[in-house]
Amino acid sequence: MKNAEKKFQISVACLAIVVVFIGLYTQSLNKMIVTYFIGILGILGVFLPDWESFDQSVSHWSTPLKVDEFTAESCRSVRFRFYPVRMAIFTILYGFGLYKWWMFISTQ
Numbered sequence: 001m002k003n004a005e006k007k008f009q010i011s012v013a014c015l016a017i018v019v020v021f022i023g024l025y026t027q028s029l030n031k032m033i034v035t036y037f038i039g040i041l042g043i044l045g046v047f048l049p050d051w052e053s054f055d056q057s058v059s060h061w062s063t064p065l066k067v068d069e070f071t072a073e074s075c076r077s078v079r080f081r082f083y084p085v086r087m088a089i090f091t092i093l094y095g096f097g098l099y100k101w102w103m104f105i106s107t108q
Contacts, residue, residue, distance in 0.1 A: 008047055015039040022105060031105055038101050042094065 018039065023032040 011043045
């Protein structure tokens, strides 16, 4: 089993635990379903993007990569370079989503 596949399975299992906890806490099937879908979108936002394309400066995200930029070694190695603008975008998007989810869950 691949490393990314294992991480995905662990993430989905943790999401299932969170959904069950939300169900027990709120007694609401609707909030469980919303939590599940928000969690899946959050997980897919981490695992699905083409990281070879996004593993560069934000200013180059709209420029397509050339075929010769993909080498066998670069496709095998998964690395995450720290770019402050990218981290700011991820933090804002995930922070806003988490805030809206919490507001939805905490209202009864």
